[in-house]
Amino acid sequence: MTPLPRFRRLPAERQEAILTVARAHFAEHGPASASYNKIIEAAGFSKTAAYQYFDGREDLLGAVLDDVLDRLLGVLGSWTPARDEVDFWARLEAGSHALVAHLSTHPDDLALADAAVGRAQGGVWLGWFGAVVEDGQRLGLIRTDVAPALLAAATAAVMRAADAWALTALRTAPPEGSATQAVPGSEQVWSLLRGLWSGGTDGGGGRAH
Structure with a gap:
């Protein structure tokens, strides 16, 4: 409708x-x-x-x-090909941080985010993560033995859970300092994604850089 x-x-x-x-x-x-x-x-x-x-x-x-979905995608911006591995992870982290910052200051969007993503039934939302997966595969950072659509869906689910977790952490222990301070627990999120993308061989080492 x-x-x-x-x-x-x-x-x-x-x-x-x-x-x-x-x-x-x-x-x-x-x-x-x-x-x-x-x-x-x-x-x-x-x-x-x-x-x-x-x-x-x-x-x-x-x-x-x-409208909520458009606002969330507007915060993320379009994914453009990364120059290298370091740039790839930096862009992913920046997008995650921007989304958490937006949701922490827009409680209405936070309350409706899951419903908005669910209404999209993938579509443009999974399209953003699909672009991330495709770029990561181009750089040799993401496995190619799993269907890209499945990897995109799994990545989106991990990031949504990570954002919710980070928001809870920010509410219970608000970070001090500038707005660019790292999202709480972000290293664990990147380690989780690396494990997903590499087939579980990350070993908990976190980001490549």
Whole structure:
């Protein structure tokens, strides 16, 4: 489900205002429990007017989740081929750190991230990790005896779990210093990925550099 064409013809600021209100409600009450009537009331239009923009509650939820996914992918940016092994790991770490930093300051996106990724059913989300896997294979860093799509899905799952774990660590022991400080436990994440990508032969050594 996607918004009706009339929604996309609204000014960008109005679209964002509606999605912001809806995102907050779905994040607070859950995708399955948030009230459609309360959302459209808070957004400032009647139920009759709402049906000019959305077919119903699920349509609005879909628009919100698609927007959350776009925001997460915007934080990651597109993956471009790395120059070498060191550059590959540096870019991966930077992407992970940026995503954790975004989720730590955007609790609505954090609350809806799993639902947004699940709605995508792979798609552009797994496409990002697929590009990582393809680049790692080009550099000889990632095994080639497993289907790339499976490696991309496994990599995405590891990174999502790692981000959730890092956010928990940041909440219980907020790091001091600049925003570029390393994500807690990141060395363990890279070691886990190296084990996955090398077939379990990493030996816990962490990143190549």
